[in-house]
Amino acid sequence: MIYNGVDFDTYFKKYPDKDGFFGEYGGAYISDELKEAMKEITDAYFTICKSRKFIDELRRIRKEFQGRPTPITHLERLSNSLGKVQLYAKREDLNHTGAHKLNHCMGEALLAKYMGKKKIIAETGAGQHGVALATAAAYFGLECDIYMGAVDIKKQAPNVARMKILGANVVEVTEGLQTLKEAVDAAFAAYSNEYKDCIYCIGSVLGPHPFPMMVRDFQHVVGEEARAQFVEMTGELPDAITACVGGGSNAAGFFSGFLNDPVEIYGVEPLGRGEKLGDHAASLKYGTKGIMHGFNSIMLKDENGEPAPVYSVASGLDYPSSGPEHAFLHDLGRVKYSTVDDEEAIDAFFKLSRLEGIIPAIESSHAVAHAIKLAKEMNTGSILINLSGRGDKDMDYVIEHYGIR
Numbered sequence: 001m002i003y004n005g006v007d008f009d010t011y012f013k014k015y016p017d018k019d020g021f022f023g024e025y026g027g028a029y030i031s032d033e034l035k036e037a038m039k040e041i042t043d044a045y046f047t048i049c050k051s052r053k054f055i056d057e058l059r060r061i062r063k064e065f066q067g068r069p070t071p072i073t074h075l076e077r078l079s080n081s082l083g084k085v086q087l088y089a090k091r092e093d094l095n096h097t098g099a100h101k102l103n104h105c106m107g108e109a110l111l112a113k114y115m116g117k118k119k120i121i122a123e124t125g126a127g128q129h130g131v132a133l134a135t136a137a138a139y140f141g142l143e144c145d146i147y148m149g150a151v152d153i154k155k156q157a158p159n160v161a162r163m164k165i166l167g168a169n170v171v172e173v174t175e176g177l178q179t180l181k182e183a184v185d186a187a188f189a190a191y192s193n194e195y196k197d198c199i200y201c202i203g204s205v206l207g208p209h210p211f212p213m214m215v216r217d218f219q220h221v222v223g224e225e226a227r228a229q230f231v232e233m234t235g236e237l238p239d240a241i242t243a244c245v246g247g248g249s250n251a252a253g254f255f256s257g258f259l260n261d262p263v264e265i266y267g268v269e270p271l272g273r274g275e276k277l278g279d280h281a282a283s284l285k286y287g288t289k290g291i292m293h294g295f296n297s298i299m300l301k302d303e304n305g306e307p308a309p310v311y312s313v314a315s316g317l318d319y320p321s322s323g324p325e326h327a328f329l330h331d332l333g334r335v336k337y338s339t340v341d342d343e344e345a346i347d348a349f350f351k352l353s354r355l356e357g358i359i360p361a362i363e364s365s366h367a368v369a370h371a372i373k374l375a376k377e378m379n380t381g382s383i384l385i386n387l388s389g390r391g392d393k394d395m396d397y398v399i400e401h402y403g404i405r
């Protein structure tokens with residue numbers, strides 16, 4: 001299928017190009033030392049990911065450890081409450097550890113093992129990426145350093161406990177505001193010193209090449225499974241699909257299964273409390289072109305051109321940019337990006353819980369909320385939602401701030 005001049009039959013061969021660009025977005029804007037480290041990872045990835053042994057081992061892990069394939073569930077009661085349109089959910093909440101993140105963490109850790117590295121390092125904000133990576137490290141017997149701001153360590157006690165139980169070393173970062181940004185800086189500084197023995201595992205389709213490509217490829221399993229399962233279940237393709245977009249990893253993997261199909265694709269960004277800068281994290285809708293954290297994309301900037309403060313009720317979505325491939329698909333028009341605010345997300349959180357017996361992550365609730373809006377606009381047809389994770393982690397917060405609805 002050709003869309004606005006881009007041939008999606010050959011899309012994955014051409015995007016990104018050899019320097020990691022999706023059109024004008026992507027690349028690697030980093031120090032020479034880190035460039036060397038990224039080149040080592042890129043070369044290893046291109047060799048190893050084609051080897052039978054690596055592919056078979058990753059397949060086996062997905063089946064025997066992660067519990068893949070995750071099913072698709074027909075959301076019958078939710079659909080009936082809205083009208084004729086039929087809603088379905090791809091159940092990444094049933095992936096081991098309760099979200100899609102383990103898909104790329106297991107891939108990254110397996111790559112580290114094949115490269116002969118002893119350690120994997122990363123930063124974490126809310127702790128979700130840290131827990132998934134600590135899980136992968138325990139599975140493969142790798143050392144694991146997770147950099148985390150002191151403020152976040154206090155806020156996210158259960159995830160800190162999980163990481164420690166799994167054997168990870170949680171490194172407290174006490175510079176600046178002591179949150180995610182400082183944790184990223186500290187983790188990158190440590191990586192520059194240690195890159196011969198370890199690899200940095202980025203938690204989404206972000207950062208310098210090859211991560212936006214590699215993380216998407218490791219998440220491709222979600223879209224590939226979903227397409228085949230949906231066709232088997234209903235005999236046809238869905239009319240529309242939705243996924244929430246923070247950095248954009250669950251969306252990138254899910255969408256990659258449908259880009260070459262006549263399917264409407266919607267990425268859903270968090271509108272938080274509203275349209276004012278600082279009240280949301282809808283970077284593709286309100287952002288401008290720029291470079292940060294080692295890559296070129298569309299981002300929210302403050303008056304000095306620095307990453308702007310962002311907010312969303314979903315801590316997994318509050319990042320001031322999105323991966324370069326999303327910026328590319330946005331400009332191309334192949335994927336439509338829309339927004340859902342906190343209230344709409346919380347409403348969807350309770351609807352899915354009450355009508356289907358599935359408590360979704362607040363992040364995933366954004367994708368559900370947009371599907372609900374779409375279902376009301378469409379007369380007939382079907383919508384497949386990527387349910388990126390389960391909501392156990394969010395229950396205390398929701399009850400404290402919103403009560404039982």
Ligand SMILES: *Cc1c(COP(=O)(O)O)cnc(C)c1O
Pocket residue numbers: 099100101128203204205244245246247248249250251316317361363364388389390
């Ligand atoms: C981290 C997280 C997200 C956001 O990350 P993406 O890279 O945008 O997918 C979405 N949903 C859940 C459940 C998460 O844990």
